[in-house]
Amino acid sequence: MTERFTLARMGVPGNEVPVVRSGSRVLDARGVADDFDRAFFEGCGINRVREVLGNLPEFAGDGQRVGPPIARPGKxxxxxxxxxxxxxxxxxxxxxxxxxxxxxxxxxxxxxxxxxxxxxxxxxxxxxxxxxxxxxxxxxxxxxxxxxxxxxxxxxxxxxxxxxxxxxxxxxxxxxxxxxxxxxxxxxxxxxxxxxxxxxxxxxxxxxxxxxxxxxxxxxxxxxxxxxxxxxxxxxxxxxxxxxxxxxxxxxxxxxxxxxxxxxxxxxxxxxxxxxxxxxxxxx
Structure with missing residues (x-):
């Protein structure tokens, strides 16, 4: 069974990086998502993250500002x-x-x-x-x-x-x-x-x-x-x-x-x- 994970975004306002938190690890999600936006969710992005979770690299910028976990919504x-x-x-x-x-x-x-x-x-x-x-x-x-x-x-x-x-x-x-x-x-x-x-x-x-x-x-x-x-x-x-x-x-x-x-x-x-x-x- 895939390890539990959550979605987050880190970095300066307007230039956040999508990351995945899994246990104590913060993983760089840019290999699977440009951002956690409409296109990501529309394309079953959470399922794609689940499939590649074990292959995502550690996020080098851990400790940066935590932004909202999704990009600006349509509404x-x-x-x-x-x-x-x-x-x-x-x-x-x-x-x-x-x-x-x-x-x-x-x-x-x-x-x-x-x-x-x-x-x-x-x-x-x-x-x-x-x-x-x-x-x-x-x-x-x-x-x-x-x-x-x-x-x-x-x-x-x-x-x-x-x-x-x-x-x-x-x-x-x-x-x-x-x-x-x-x-x-x-x-x-x-x-x-x-x-x-x-x-x-x-x-x-x-x-x-x-x-x-x-x-x-x-x-x-x-x-x-x-x-x-x-x-x-x-x-x-x-x-x-x-x-x-x-x-x-x-x-x-x-x-x-x-x-x-x-x-x-x-x-x-x-x-x-x-x-x-x-x-x-x-x-x-």
């Missing part, structure tokens, strides 16, 4: 109010079907990169989320039973929000979600085959060492399978696209006093089996 689709406790803490009614909005794909940054507090922002908020990467085209799926076969893998996603821009300034949610650096992603993409049940994963987030979110994907209103099926009725999900599946309770918006993020704060987040990430807040 980032987000699901709002997908945990009942989060809906309750924000004073919202649990939605009868998924709340869908889009996030600028250029917001994706590495899991340890700085996050910029937008100019004029006083309400930048945190949200740990299960990120889903699409592995093959999903179009008008017949039922949720077909959906998980279209998932390439899972990653830790930080879907930051500016609540004033999102909720108080009118228009769509997107402008409170698409600020620069507002989607740290990774550290790794864990292939779907290594996640036994995406609805049984613990999610946690700390701000300056204080636990703020501690939830489980078992409390999602709409499962990953349901979300992928649902979205496929309204848009084509392409290989390499990302879905942010919602956040549990514990965001600043729902805490008395609303302790929003400020420059100098540090956020740490993790999901069972998918890794841990840390970001420092800096002023844009």
């Amino acid at each position: 980032i689709v987000c699901i709002g109010l997908n945990y009942r406790d989060h809906a309750e803490e924000t004073g919202a009614v649990a939605p009868p079907e998924p709340v869908v909005f889009m996030k600028d794909p250029s917001t994706m940054v590495g899991p340890f990169d700085d996050v910029f507090i937008p100019r004029g922002s006083t309400k930048t908020d945190w949200e740990v989320e299960l990120g889903v990467v699409i592995g093959k085209v999903a179009r008008y799926l017949a039922s949720p039973d077909e959906a998980l076969a279209h998932v390439a893998g899972y990653a830790v996603s930080h879907d930051l929000s500016e609540r004033e821009f999102q909720l108080e300034r009118g228009g769509q949610w997107d402008k409170g979600k698409s600020c620069e650096t507002f989607n740290p992603f990774g550290p790794d993409l864990v292939p779907a085959e290594y996640v036994d049940d995406p609805q049984q994963l613990g999610l946690r987030l700390w701000v300056n060492g204080e636990l703020r979110q501690n939830g489980s994907t078992s409390n999602m209103l709409f499962s990953v399978a349901h979300i992928v099926w649902h979205l496929s009725q309204y848009m084509v999900l392409n290989p390499g696209d990302v879905i942010n599946t919602g956040t549990p309770a514990g965001v600043a918006l729902g805490i008395p006093g609303r302790p929003y993020l400020r420059a100098g704060d540090t956020v740490e987040l993790e999901i069972d089996g998918l890794g841990r990430a840390t970001q420092r807040m800096v002023q844009a």
